[in-house]
Amino acid sequence: MSTATHKAGHILDLVITPRGDNVSDVKVGDLMSDHRMITYKLDVKRPCLISDWVSCRQWKKLSLPEFANDLCASQLVNNLDELADLSVDKLTDLYNRQMSELFD
Numbered sequence: 001m002s003t004a005t006h007k008a009g010h011i012l013d014l015v016i017t018p019r020g021d022n023v024s025d026v027k028v029g030d031l032m033s034d035h036r037m038i039t040y041k042l043d044v045k046r047p048c049l050i051s052d053w054v055s056c057r058q059w060k061k062l063s064l065p066e067f068a069n070d071l072c073a074s075q076l077v078n079n080l081d082e083l084a085d086l087s088v089d090k091l092t093d094l095y096n097r098q099m100s101e102l103f104d
Contacts, residue, residue, distance in 0.1 A: 003028045004028075004036070005028055005035055005036045005038060006034060006035055006036070007031055007034045007035070007036075008034075012035065013035060013036075013038055015038065015040055017042065021042060021043065021044055022042070022043040023040050023041070023042055023043075024040065024041045024043065025039075025040060025041040026038070026039075026040040027039045027040070057103055057104075062103075067102060067103075070102050071102060074098050074101075074102065075094060075098055076094070076095060076098050076099075
C-alpha cells in the first residue's frame with residue numbers, strides 16, 4: 001500500500017500474496033471504521049482438475065448364501081494342511097486372489 005489506510009494517516013493494512021500472484025487495481029476507499037476499505041483484483045490461476053476413475057463392487061447385489069457356499073468351496077477353507085507350509089506373503093496373495101475371484 002502506498003496510501004494511508006488508517007484514519008490517523010498511517011499505512012496499517014497490507015495485501016500479502018504468494019510470489020507470482022498479480023495484484024492490480026488496488027483502491028483505498030472510504031473509512032469503514034478507523035480503517036479504510038481496500039479493494040483490489042487478484043489474478044490467481046485455478047489448479048487443473050484431476051479426476052481419477054474409481055470402480056467399486058455393487059455390494060447390494062451380493063448374495064450372502066451364495067458367497068458363503070463359494071467361500072466354503074475355496075482354497076481358503078479346503079485342504080488347510082496344504083496352506084500350513086506357505087509363507088505369509090504367499091498366504092496373503094492367495095487370500096487376495098481368492099477373495100477377488102469370489103467377489104467378482
